[in-house]
Amino acid sequence: MSLRRLIQSKTGNDIRRCMGCEICSKVNSADQDLPLFSLIQLILLDDEEVLTSRTVWSDEILVKASNACVREFKMDEVLLVLREEAVRRGLV
Structure with missing residues (x-):
């Protein structure tokens, strides 16, 4: 399954x-x-690099990400899914 899906x-x-x-x-x-926008682009490209990005693992970014999108896209939820997937794949 792709990261986006x-x-x-x-x-x-x-x-x-x-x-x-x-x-x-x-x-x-x-x-x-990586900035959050770059993470989005990597997700769309299904690039596994996103799973090992320091940005994904930053607790400070996680807290700030909940209000990062003007379209009310919940980036904090995205980061948590990416963390979970990285662990599942044994990348961290």
Whole structure:
């Protein structure tokens, strides 16, 4: 199953709803390696790199991500699914 479909099945969030405004990328932390918008793009490309990104594992980003999207896309839920999937695949 693709990462996009996994996220949609577990959260109801369809990552394709992203309109590419990059407002979510204003959420940042010293321990992140990719902006949230880049994570979305990697998910759409089904790139496994997203699962090992420091951004996914940043607790500070997780807290801030719940209000990161102007379209009310729940990025915190996406991050939790990505964490769970990384553990399931044995990547962390």
